Amino acid sequence: MHELYTALAEYYDAIYRRRAERVSREIDFVEELFKNEAEREVRRILDLACGTGIPTLELARRGYQVTGLDLHEEMLAVARRKAEGKGLNIEFIQGNALEIDFDKEFDAVTMFFSSIMYFDDSAIQELFNSVNQALKQGGVFIADFPCWDYSYYYKGQNNVVWDERKGDERLVITDWREVEPATQKLHFKRLVQIVKPDGSVRAFMVDDELNIYTVREMRLLAEKHFRRIKIYGDLHELRPSDRRYWLVAVK
Ligand SMILES: C[S@@+](CC[C@H](N)C(=O)[O-])C[C@H]1O[C@@H](n2cnc3c(N)ncnc32)[C@H](O)[C@@H]1O
Numbered sequence: 191m192h193e194l195y196t197a198l199a200e201y202y203d204a205i206y207r208r209r210a211e212r213v214s215r216e217i218d219f220v221e222e223l224f225k226n227e228a229e230r231e232v233r234r235i236l237d238l239a240c241g242t243g244i245p246t247l248e249l250a251r252r253g254y255q256v257t258g259l260d261l262h263e264e265m266l267a268v269a270r271r272k273a274e275g276k277g278l279n280i281e282f283i284q285g286n287a288l289e290i291d292f293d294k295e296f297d298a299v300t301m302f303f304s305s306i307m308y309f310d311d312s313a314i315q316e317l318f319n320s321v322n323q324a325l326k327q328g329g330v331f332i333a334d335f336p337c338w339d340y341s342y343y344y345k346g347q348n349n350v351v352w353d354e355r356k357g358d359e360r361l362v363i364t365d366w367r368e369v370e371p372a373t374q375k376l377h378f379k380r381l382v383q384i385v386k387p388d389g390s391v392r393a394f395m396v397d398d399e400l401n402i403y404t405v406r407e408m409r410l411l412a413e414k415h416f417r418r419i420k421i422y423g424d425l426h427e428l429r430p431s432d433r434r435y436w437l438v439a440v441k
Pocket residue numbers: 195238239240241242243244245259260261262265285286287288301302303304305308
């Protein structure tokens with residue numbers, strides 16, 4: 191059971207408010223990749239690990255025919271409600287990205303916001319296989335992932351604490367990240383405290399294990415499954431100082 195995607199699903203968009211605010215810039219970049227990298231016109235998209243649909247809804251708003259898939263029904267409930275509220279017709283499916291069984295149905299498959307880090311060396315190969323199978327010839331797989339060097343985010347501190355609001359509730363969020371250099375595992379820990387106007391507090395602890403990939407490793411792994419690979423930096427061509435990467439893999 192993953193608290194961030196279950197008990198806290200209703201708070202996900204508030205926790206990631208700043209990320210949600212920049213999603214339109216991310217999708218501008220993704221549309222450029224569709225135009226410049228895909229070898230077919232992109233109309234139908236499978237958004238894997240779609241969560242509460244932050245990028246999924248933006249893609250649908252721009253006229254793409256989108257299917258969103260996620261492991262957690264609680265996340266999908268939020269996504270469905272948001273799509274309905276905006277009058278967007280998106281198919282949402284509960285399922286495991288490793289067990290999808292689409293056959294050459296999509297022009298593009300996306301996996302946003304570091305979700306690819308849930309897949310270890312063996313699972314990521316299964317994922318690439320399933321994605322490849324789901325793509326039409328010339329279709330493109332796009333996934334973003336961060337740099338392993340978290341000192342950049344923390345600027346010398348051990349943790350990050352910040353505040354958000356959801357209605358009349360205040361959220362106090364404390365994050366730690368611990369990297370195991372030998373195994374390239376990232377232990378992502380987060381304490382979310384929800385403070386009600388009457389001062390009562392509910393607290394949730396998230397403790398997640400993620401897989402770190404360098405740009406070179408991601409390229410080498412993806413090369414086994416796709417015809418053409420390019421890794422971009424943070425919404426532009428890869429630069430040495432980039433801290434977020436975009437895998438672009440063409441079938
Ligand atoms: C960091 S969130 C990203 C959500 C969304 N892509 C976004 O950009 O906001 C990671 C998501 O991955 C989903 N997830 C993790 N493992 C999965 C799997 N094996 N299959 C499908 N979804 C998975 C979680 O349920 C969660 O919604």
